[in-house]
Amino acid sequence: MLALDMSTGLATFIAQRLAAALLTLAGAIVFLFIIIQFVPGDLAGILLGPRATPALRAEFAQRMGLDRSVPEQAWLFVSNAVRGDLGNDIISGRAILDMVLDALPNTLQLAAASLLISVTLGILLGCIAAFKPGSLLDTILGVTSVAFITTPAFVVAIFLLLIFSIELHWLPVTGGGDPGDPLDRLAHLVLPAAALSIGWIGYLARLIRASLLEILSEQHVRMMRAYGVSELRIVCHFALRLALVPMVAVMGLGIGDMISNAVFVEIIFARPGIGTLIYSGILNRNYPVVQAGILFTVLTYVSANLFVDMLNALLDPRIARSLKQAA
Amino acid sequence: MNTRMNRRTFLWTTSAALTVPMLTFGSSLAFAARDELIVRIDADIGNLDPANRVGSIEDNIIIAVCQNLARFKPGSLEWEPDAAKTIKQVSETEIEFELNPGLMFHGDYGEMTAEDVKFSFERFNAPGDAGKKAAYADDWGALDHVEVTGKYTGKLLFKHPAPAIWVIGIPDGSGGILSKKAVTELGDKIATTLIGSGPYLIKEWKPNDHVTLEKNPNYKGTDSVHFQRIICKPIPEWKTALLAFQAKEVAHTEIEPTAIPQIKKDPDSVVIEMEGIDYEWIGINVEKPPFNDLKVRQAIRYGVDVDAIIAGAYSGTVQRAKTLLAPRLLGHWADAPVYQYDVDKAKALLGEAGKTSFDCTLTCLNDARTQATAQIVQANLAEVGVNVKINALDGGAYWGMGEGDKSKDLELTIIPYSSKFDPSFQTQWFLSEQVGVWNWQRWKSPEFDKLHKEAASITDPNKRAEKYIRMQQLLDESASCIWITHGVRDFAHAKWLKPAILPNGSNWQYRYFKEA
Numbered sequence: 001m002l003a004l005d006m007s008t009g010l011a012t013f014i015a016q017r018l019a020a021a022l023l024t025l026a027g028a029i030v031f032l033f034i035i036i037q038f039v040p041g042d043l044a045g046i047l048l049g050p051r052a053t054p055a056l057r058a059e060f061a062q063r064m065g066l067d068r069s070v071p072e073q074a075w076l077f078v079s080n081a082v083r084g085d086l087g088n089d090i091i092s093g094r095a096i097l098d099m100v101l102d103a104l105p106n107t108l109q110l111a112a113a114s115l116l117i118s119v120t121l122g123i124l125l126g127c128i129a130a131f132k133p134g135s136l137l138d139t140i141l142g143v144t145s146v147a148f149i150t151t152p153a154f155v156v157a158i159f160l161l162l163i164f165s166i167e168l169h170w171l172p173v174t175g176g177g178d179p180g181d182p183l184d185r186l187a188h189l190v191l192p193a194a195a196l197s198i199g200w201i202g203y204l205a206r207l208i209r210a211s212l213l214e215i216l217s218e219q220h221v222r223m224m225r226a227y228g229v230s231e232l233r234i235v236c237h238f239a240l241r242l243a244l245v246p247m248v249a250v251m252g253l254g255i256g257d258m259i260s261n262a263v264f265v266e267i268i269f270a271r272p273g274i275g276t277l278i279y280s281g282i283l284n285r286n287y288p289v290v291q292a293g294i295l296f297t298v299l300t301y302v303s304a305n306l307f308v309d310m311l312n313a314l315l316d317p318r319i320a321r322s323l324k325q326a327a
Numbered sequence: 328m329n330t331r332m333n334r335r336t337f338l339w340t341t342s343a344a345l346t347v348p349m350l351t352f353g354s355s356l357a358f359a360a361r362d363e364l365i366v367r368i369d370a371d372i373g374n375l376d377p378a379n380r381v382g383s384i385e386d387n388i389i390i391a392v393c394q395n396l397a398r399f400k401p402g403s404l405e406w407e408p409d410a411a412k413t414i415k416q417v418s419e420t421e422i423e424f425e426l427n428p429g430l431m432f433h434g435d436y437g438e439m440t441a442e443d444v445k446f447s448f449e450r451f452n453a454p455g456d457a458g459k460k461a462a463y464a465d466d467w468g469a470l471d472h473v474e475v476t477g478k479y480t481g482k483l484l485f486k487h488p489a490p491a492i493w494v495i496g497i498p499d500g501s502g503g504i505l506s507k508k509a510v511t512e513l514g515d516k517i518a519t520t521l522i523g524s525g526p527y528l529i530k531e532w533k534p535n536d537h538v539t540l541e542k543n544p545n546y547k548g549t550d551s552v553h554f555q556r557i558i559c560k561p562i563p564e565w566k567t568a569l570l571a572f573q574a575k576e577v578a579h580t581e582i583e584p585t586a587i588p589q590i591k592k593d594p595d596s597v598v599i600e601m602e603g604i605d606y607e608w609i610g611i612n613v614e615k616p617p618f619n620d621l622k623v624r625q626a627i628r629y630g631v632d633v634d635a636i637i638a639g640a641y642s643g644t645v646q647r648a649k650t651l652l653a654p655r656l657l658g659h660w661a662d663a664p665v666y667q668y669d670v671d672k673a674k675a676l677l678g679e680a681g682k683t684s685f686d687c688t689l690t691c692l693n694d695a696r697t698q699a700t701a702q703i704v705q706a707n708l709a710e711v712g713v714n715v716k717i718n719a720l721d722g723g724a725y726w727g728m729g730e731g732d733k734s735k736d737l738e739l740t741i742i743p744y745s746s747k748f749d750p751s752f753q754t755q756w757f758l759s760e761q762v763g764v765w766n767w768q769r770w771k772s773p774e775f776d777k778l779h780k781e782a783a784s785i786t787d788p789n790k791r792a793e794k795y796i797r798m799q800q801l802l803d804e805s806a807s808c809i810w811i812t813h814g815v816r817d818f819a820h821a822k823w824l825k826p827a828i829l830p831n832g833s834n835w836q837y838r839y840f841k842e843a
Contacts, residue, residue, distance in 0.1 A: 091373035091381055093515045102534055158566070165574040173571040174562055176536050270562040270571070272535035279563060280371055280535065284381070285722065 013313050021306045026078075028298040032291045033077045037070065086292040091284060096292045099277060104296060106176050107266065107273035109185075111258045111300075113193035114200070118254070119247075121197075122204025126243075127235055129205065130212035141205065148202025153261045157195035157268045164191060174270035192269045196261055200254055204247060211243035245316050252308030256301040263297075362555040364824065364840060367568045367580035371535050371561040375521040377503040378451045378461035383833035386500035388559070391540055391837040392433075393503030393523030394548055396424050396444065397493075401827040401839040404748055406498045409548065410439060410524070412479075414497075419488040419786055420471075422497075426479040431545045433528045436506040441481035445473035446507035448483065466501035467492075488784045490791065491749035499834075526552040526838045535561055540837065553841035569819075572596070578821040579840075581832075584644030590819045597822050601832045602646060603814030604653040606753065607743040609689075609704065611807050614769045615738050617685055624806035626676035627739070630711040631704055631809050632668035640699035641812065648810040650799045651753055655830055657788055658750040658795025663803065673711045684712035690728070691741035693719040700741055700811070715739070732763040740767050741811075748831065750795045751783040757802060768807040775801050 061067045064087075065076050080086070086096040129141040164171045177188035215221060216239055224234050263275030270276070274293050281289035313319045373381035377389050390398065394410035408414055414424040430439040451467035469489035474482045485492070496502055509522035521529055526548060530541035540557040560577060562568040568580045573593070582590065582598075590596050609631065617623045637647050650663035677683065689704060691697045698719050705715040728734050746753055755761070758779055759771035775798050782794035802808055816832025827839035 092518045093374070094519065099534065158570075161567075161570050161574075165576075166570060169574065173574045173576050174560060174567060176533075179533075267564055268567055270535075270560065270564065270567055272533065276535045276563075280561075283370065283563065284373065 010313055013319065014310060017306055017309045021302045024302050025299060028302075029078050029081055029295065030074065032294055033074050036287055036291060081295065086295075087288050089286065089289055091286060096289055099289065100274065100292050100296050103272055103274050103277045103293075104300075106271060107259065107262050107275065108300070109189065110192055110196060110262050110265070110271070110273060111255065113189050114197035114258050114262075115251070115255065117193055118197035118200035118204055119251070121201045123208055123240070123244075123247075125201065125205035126208025126212065127240065129209040130216065131231065131235055133209075133213055138209075141209075145202035145205045148198050149206070151198065153195050153199060154264050154268055156198045157191070157265055160191045160195055161268075176272045188269075188271070192262075192265045192271055195268075196258055196265050200258070203254075204250075207247055207250060208240075208243055211246055212239050215239040215242050245312070248308060248315060249312050252305040252312075255304035255308070259297055259300050259304075361823070361842060363558065364554045364556070364579070365558045365560060365577045366835075366837075366840075367562045367571060367577040368538075368559045369561070369563055369568070369581065372519075372532065372538055372559075374518040375529075376517045377447070377500050377505065378463050379518070380463065380500055383835075384559075386833070387835045387837060388529070388538065388540065389500040389503045389521065389523075390525070390834070391527040391557075392521050392525045392529060393505065394430060394439070394525045395498050395502040395504060396426075397498050397502075399498045399829060399834075399836065401836060402829060404494065404830060406493065409498075410504055416786070417482075420485040422483040422485075422492075424481055424483070427547070428479055430524045430547050432506040432509060432524045433522050433543060433545070434509070436509045436522050439504060439506070439524050440478050441473075441475040443507050444481055444504055445475050446510070447503065447505045448473055450510075451501065463501050466496050466499070488786055490786045490788075491751050491783065494748040495752065524548075526550050527557065530556065537561070550838050552838050557837050557840065572819050575821070578824050579826050579835075580819055582817050582819045584815060584817050585642060586819070587644075587817060595822050597820055599818040599820070599826075599828065601816040601818070601828070601830070602654065603812075603816050604656055604746040604748075604831050605744065605814045606648060606651060606653070606746060607741065607811045607814065608648070609809040609811065610737075610740045610742050610768045611809070612734070612737050612740075612767065612769050613805065613807050614735065617680065617682060618687075618738060620680045621806060622676045622680035623682065626673040626680065626682075626711065627708070627713070628666050628806050628809050629669045629676065630673035630708050630713065632707045633666075633809065633811055634668065635707070636700050636703050636811055639703050640696050645812040645815045648813045650810060651757075651802060651808070652750050652795060652799065653746065653813040656746070656748065656750055656753075658782075658792045658799075660796045660799040663799065666809075668707065670710050677712065682712075684714070686714045686716065687738045688716045688718050689739040689741065690718045690720065690725070690737055692725050692743070693721050697741055697743070704739070704741075728767065729765050734763065734767040734769065737767050742767060745833075746813075746831065750791075751779065754779050754782075754795065754798055757798075768805075770802075770805050770807040772801050772805070 058067075065073055068076070084097055086100070088094065089096055089099060125141055125145065129138045129145075132138055161173055165173045171191050172188055175188055177185035179185070212235065216235070221234060221239060224238065225231075259274075262273060263278060265271070266273040266275030267279050274297055278290050278293035278297075281287070281293060368384050370384055372385055372388065375385050375388060377393070380386060380389060396409060396411040396414050397406040398409035399406055410426055410430055411424045412427045414422065417423050424441075424444070426439060426441060426444070428438075431437070432439060448467055448470060449472060451461050451464050452470065469485045469487060469492065471484045471486045474484055476482060483492075489496075503523060505517070506522045506524075510517050513520055513522070519532060524543075524546070526543055526546045527540040528543045529538065531537070531539040538559045540559070542552055542555050546552075560571070562571055562577070562580075565583050565586075568577070569582060569586050569589070571577045572580050572582070572590075587598050587600070590598050611618050611624050611627060613619055613624065618627075633647055637643060637645060647665070649665045650660045652659045654661070689701050691701045698717070701717045701719065705717060708715050728737065728740075744753070744756065754775075756765045757768070757770070757775065758766065759773070759776050762769045762771060778794045778798045778801075782791045782798070785791055818826070818828065818832075820826050823843055825841050825843040827836040828834070829836065
């Protein structure tokens with residue numbers, strides 16, 4: 001009976017989260033459409049540039065549906081976006097969906113690598129700090145973590161480039177690497193991923209330390225100590241598992257943050273990805289490409305949050321149970 | 328136990344994965360083999376169709392991949408035959424050409440014939456999809472038609488004399504000869520798939536990562552290109568481009584003037600400093616009171632310290648401009664007056680116009696340098712008694728002023744325009760017909776309009792130069808423009824490289840790039 005209640009609660013929770021995700025996505029699509037309406041000047045003129053004749057502007061406006069009423073345009077944009085039709089790039093004529101799908105894997109790789117680095121190092125540093133709270137090592141790690149949190153990714157990126165690329169010539173400055181050479185891809189990934197993850201390393205280290213210290217002061221931990229279980233085993237085997245639950249919740253935001261910061265990092269490292277695509281779209285005033293890039297960023301963010309919410313509910317049954325009770 | 332082992336294994340694997348590339352790849356990436364050249368381009372390619380290309384990045388690839396009837400010599404505006412065996416102007420409106428036989432297009436698109444020349448040039452003026460006008464249609468606007476007289480021979484017949492065709496048409500990106508068969512078969516794909524007969528072919532394009540030009544094994548032209556492959560890497564950020572150059576990841580890049588001292592310290596690098604031909608100025612709307620009074624405009628001209636702008640906003644890295652056409656262009660007015668900052672004279676002129684003080688708006692782009700310029704102008708004019716409010720706009724809003732007669736509300740505007748080698752390209756924006764479009768001074772002169780038309784229709788360079796100088800004198804008399812600078816183009820390249828750059832700084836002739 002309890003298991004049935006649990007699964008019903010989980011299903012309700014997932015359905016609610018899914019609905020919220022779809023609502024967010026729909027809101028983003030409408031918002032993207034609205035902001036384009038506020039771009040000063042005639043959109044056709046802006047896209048076609050100063051050489052465009054009035055006749056060409058009119059023809060373009062008609063082809064893009066810009067001569068229709070605003071609600072009609074909004075519906076056209078939303079319905080096309082839902083069908084996966086984001087139109088064609090005004091400059092090259094390529095399908096915008098293809099352009100986004102070409103760029104997206106690079107951004108996802110970057111975000112995933114950063115996530116891996118920040119989770120690994122964040123947990124490691126958090127555990128070390130919590131192992132001897134108040135020690136010199138804990139203080140050093142505390143200061144370092146705060147420094148990491150407060151340093152913007154683009155500043156870190158420049159420093160990493162100066163050290164590892166200019167001075168040491170160890171790692172490349174730009175590009176995404178040869179697609180057929182995994183090691184080359186990895187070499188091109190190291191610095192951008194490190195730059196992107198550094199803030200989160202500090203943040204997660206502080207979070208894990210705080211959670212661990214809270215857990216380590218609880219009754220059951222004291223009981224373990226009384227039974228002679230080693231401190232290392234208590235921290236790594238028992239307390240850490242519990243400390244990971246709040247971290248998972250935070251990582252939903254973290255993934256979103258990494259994807260948005262990936263835009264800046266990709267620009268600095270001239271790495272092909274959604275960020276570079278959006279940036280070049282802005283430079284060329286190629287707004288349909290910018291819209292599509294942002295739309296996919298939002299989609300990734302919403303999906304990541306949905307995934308984290310579900311994971312959290314699975315890890316912590318109290319969430320699903322509380323929802324069931326509330327229902 | 329398994330969990331602990333897994334975590335440990337995981338941590339070790341991650342650390343190793345991150346460390347190994349640091350230890351092994353660095354130096355091998357730092358230097359490229361000499362049969363390969365990596366250059367930085369500041370944006371990815373957009374459209375490689377010569378008639379609809381985006382700008383000079385595509386231009387440079389087009390002239391490397393395609394042959395033209397004639398091409399520019401290395402770093403020079405002098406031309407020489409390319410695909411043409413002979414090419415000559417037989418009258419003011421007729422150019423005869425004969426192609427070299429045996430010039431083969433890439434792929435299986437066959438031999439170049441006069442039909443391909445006709446197709447390549449006439450398509451600029453033929454309506455495209457849904458009546459779309461080609462972006463560069465004006466480059467061949469004077470062309471009436473191309474008459475094919477034989478397999479390899481033909482005539483370019485113009486509606487009126489078109490001297491600019493030898494500068495912005497035949498040897499430029501607009502003059503790239505395409506395979507008629509390829510364009511017909513590829514359709515819209517021509518935007519990213521260029522089929523020419525030049526010394527290079529496009530081997531690979533990875534959007535936003537690189538474009539690889541590979542030596543064309545079937546090239547039958549006269550150039551002997553040095554590099555087996557040239558890789559163009561789009562790096563939009565100037566600072567990143569500089570770092571990539573310093574890391575020896577790219578061997579050639581345009582740089583900001585402020586980076587020059589840094590590059591000059593490196594014994595393996597060379598800096599090229601080129602005076603620009605573009606033009607930036609402060610436009611004064613001659614229709615808007617009180618600027619409709621010539622005395623007020625003259626007062627503003629004396630009230631702006633252009634030397635302070637050069638020193639402050641440009642860190643002294645550019646030369647001051649004194650007229651529309653840059654020194655190296657046909658029709659440059661060498662004796663143009665230079666108006667020195669003179670507050671007393673400015674106040675006196677304002678007094679003659681019955682003014683002591685007034686408010687006005689200075690519209691400009693919102694980039695840092697332009698805003699610095701605007702602030703200097705604001706401070707200068709405050710001394711004269713003119714209170715300037717700065718209206719800094721982003722590109723979309725700023726260039727939107729060119730539509731629907733919005734420019735009628737402008738007062739003072741800082742305007743940056745790019746140039747082409749033929750002066751007619753620059754003077755066209757000051758015509759009466761451009762009022763309400765790009766003539767934001769809204770200054771109209773029937774004499775200027777007449778001279779523009781005449782100068783664009785005669786072939787004698789001396790006579791043309793005289794007319795362009797007179798046009799600049801008329802602009803000067805109107806006091807509607809305060810010239811700031813023609814800009815500067817700076818490049819850094821590896822010492823082992825000898826690049827070839829045309830005098831505008833934008834056009835790079837990859838086919839002539841070689842080892843020093």
